Amino acid sequence: MIVLGQIVLFTKNKMRLTSFLSDLFDLEIDNSKDSVRLVNEDLSFLIIERDENLNNQGTLMLDFFVSSFDELRHIRDKYQFLNYRQNSLNQDGTSHALSAQAIEIKEAGEMSFFFFTDPDQRRWKVSCISR
Numbered sequence: 001m002i003v004l005g006q007i008v009l010f011t012k013n014k015m016r017l018t019s020f021l022s023d024l025f026d027l028e029i030d031n032s033k034d035s036v037r038l039v040n041e042d043l044s045f046l047i048i049e050r051d052e053n054l055n056n057q058g059t060l061m062l063d064f065f066v067s068s069f070d071e072l073r074h075i076r077d078k079y080q081f082l083n084y085r086q087n088s089l090n091q092d093g094t095s096h097a098l099s100a101q102a103i104e105i106k107e108a109g110e111m112s113f114f115f116f117t118d119p120d121q122r123r124w125k126v127s128c129i130s131r
Contacts, residue, residue: 002071005063005127006037006044014049021045061123069112072128076103079116 011017018036022029027038027045038045046063066072080103105114113127 001067002064002075002126005065005125006046008046008048008061008063008125010048010050010060012050014047018047021047061125063125063127066126066128069128069130072105072112072114072126075126076105076114076116079103 009017014036018029018038021027022038025038025040025043027040027043030037030039034048036047038047066075103114103116105112107130110130111127112130113125116124116126118124
């Protein structure tokens with residue numbers, strides 16, 4: 001089973017976006033040094049402030065949770081297969097590859113996760129509580 005973990009939003013003004021989303025969705029605010037987490041029973045947003053010029057690419061990251069390490073590995077393997085298949089289908093010499101490198105599953109405390117990028121350059125994260 002896969003569920004949406006949190007929606008990560010990048011912004012030039014985290015306090016303005018925080019105020020808007022917390023009022024709109026009745027979310028509790030949890031501040032940290034570099035980001036703001038907004039939560040209720042159904043939603044979780046992580047607001048990260050970025051100074052650089054933001055365009056449509058890199059302003060959103062989708063974060064999903066799976067129920068087991070095996071499922072995490074299975075999704076990673078499927079992504080790598082799709083990447084391989086996409087690379088082999090590009091017969092016109094153009095590159096629409098998803099990623100050229102192998103995806104590493106990382107560990108952070110009890111959490112295992114990996115990142116990948118889709119063909120439209122959106123960033124995705126898939127996580128699970130470690131074995």
